[in-house]
Amino acid sequence: MESATNTASTVRIRASELEGRGWLNTGGADLDLEKLRGKIVILDFWTFCCINCLHVLDELRPLEQEYKDVLVTVGVHSPKFEHEADPVALAAAVERYEITHPVLDDPELITWQAYSARAWPTLVVVDPEGYIVAHLSGEGHAAGLASLIPELIAKHEAKGTLHRGDGPYVAPEAVARDLRFPGKVLPLADGNFLVSDTGHHRLVEMGPDLATVIRTIGAGTKGCSDGSAVEAEFNEPQGLALLPAEVAAQAGYDVVVADSVNHRLRGITLATGAVRTVAGNGVQRLLEAGPARVDDDGATASSTFLGTAPLEIALSSPWDVAYSSVLGSVVVAMAGTHQLFGFDPAGGAVTIVAGNGLEGLLDGPADQAWFAQPSGVTEDANGSIWVADSETSALRVVKFSDAGASGERAVTVETAIGEGLxxxxxxxxxxxxxxxxxxxxxxxxxxxxxxxxxxxxxxxxxxxxxxxxxxxxxxxxxxxxxxxxxxxxxxxxxxxxxxxxxxxxxxxxxxxxxxxxxxxxxxxxPKTPVAAGELALTVRFSAPTGQKLDDRWGDPTQLKVSSTPPELLVAGGGTSVGLSRSLVLSPDVPEGVLHLTARAAACDGPENVNGEIPDHAACHLYQQDWGIPVILDAGGANELVLDLRGMD
Structure with missing residues (x-):
């Protein structure tokens, strides 16, 4: 397929055929674009390790339900890790994440390359006649799709090219189990173990033999409800942390649960099994906070304070939790924003402990460090926090200095094992x-x-x-x-x-x-061949119908650029407004990775009489991180064009 990023928007581009090793969720049938003709098709390029891809799965579910007679989502699984190319592992992931649309197994990235995908996740919208109408990178596109789909329905119903009816999805046979894709385990004082039964959206207390079910906490249905052990609902709970007795007495509950898809922390009272929400407003956090506080001596302070109204603070896919005796709070592996948060159960304070929100592997002071989907945390005897940093395949450690006169502790991040994304x-x-x-x-x-x-x-x-x-x-x-x-x-x-x-x-x-x-x-x-010297970088963004760029406080777009190794990028790095940048690549570095983060903010209309966005308008953030492998080649490109939200 000719890349839409290099073609004028007036040229209609026919979608490439869907090629791969096989299909899941189709009852054994193979699909092609001809069989999907007459439907609006969303190609969701994903890989099951990627937290952003999991967010998109949830963003698409309401649209799939609302437009089920005209819309077909096709998950194109193009793996990042070697293990993800295993068809058995892919089948388990499709079951684990309750995916209710056809999935193409694309282990050789054939279809990925045909559609010029450069990032996970990428969405490509194909109209009922088989033409590409949109390229969308990253997450947060649900509102834009909600306006685009009705436009396509109206257009193609008028043309007679829209076919209503059931799609090709065939549900797999259900299997009954005591546990379903369990996530984390926590020892209890009585010798039992509390397990996050992630696939059943509940917690299970098991006996010392690890097989006997003592009780369950949660109704076992996907949702977010507080209440008794039989009434409460979770959505893919993961990490579990037992509070010290004195902290539990102050907080009024015993265990903190990372309720990942609900973007919340929940509290469990072990005596009754009662569940309450203790942090998170249920809205996925997209923007990282500003830099951490700095002590007078220049050392990074122990945390960035976000507030003491924890139910009003947005979180993003908390994956694991551990109590820190040094901080006197729960450390949260905030996988969705690539950071470690802190939560004080007694006082309610929420903080950022480490990580500036950029995805990658970078050590140093807490406010400058990069993580990539931290998914496991634990404290050692010295009070350091060890982190399983999943997307960089790394083991990291967060170390705290002794508290100074101000009571603050310098925090640093080091890598024990791991090289990069x-x-x-x-x-x-x-x-x-x-x-x-x-x-x-x-x-x-x-x-x-x-x-x-x-x-x-x-x-x-x-x-x-x-x-x-x-x-x-x-x-x-x-x-x-x-x-x-x-x-x-x-x-x-x-x-x-x-x-x-x-x-x-x-x-x-x-x-x-x-x-x-x-x-x-x-x-x-595939590595992108680029020429040494100047490289013109452009990220295309087109606000959805009914939205306008939110320029009330200046340019609503932002671009962050860095590289691995750092020597690859001679000039053009850093953060600034706008979605274009002139980079300079070193001729002395043969290859590397360009790390790019693009953001754009747009708000809903209608506009007021002055053409301005009203104060009550709902606003949306569009963002994507790219890690683009490049190889220096004298005949390579001197421009790089990416789509944050490109429309054809």
């Missing part, structure tokens, strides 16, 4: 060369080493901070999503949440850990 593998040995693959859980072992649920490698790994060596404790597991040290018996054991086998298992701590080297690899995406 596109580097992963299965390699033990020296930590500098070791590789993980999308880890989701961490636990501290008796000797101070750290166990990692190395999810996409199906393994549990061990990192020794003293020797900076990595080894393998267990392998052959089915997407382990959490790991826990169990010291309830005579010898310490590991409890592993084996998500794709819907179970918890105990494993011994081996005396002699394995040494595995299956290599280090990179995400196999």
């Amino acid at each position: 596109f580097d992963f593998g299965f390699r033990d040995g020296d930590a500098a060369a070791a590789r993980l693959q999308h880890p989701l859980g961490v636990a501290v072992l008796p000797d101070g080493s750290v166990a990692v649920a190395d999810t996409y490698n199906g393994a549990v790994r061990r990192y020794d901070p003293a020797t900076k060596q990595v080894s393998t404790l267990a392998r052959g597991l089915a997407e382990p999503s959490d790991v826990l040290l169990d010291e309830s018996g005579d010898v310490p054991l590991l409890i592993v949440v084996e998500a794709n086998k819907h179970q918890l298992i105990r494993l011994p701590l081996p005396k002699n850990a394995l040494q595995v080297d299956e290599g280090a690899v990179q995400t196999q995406r």
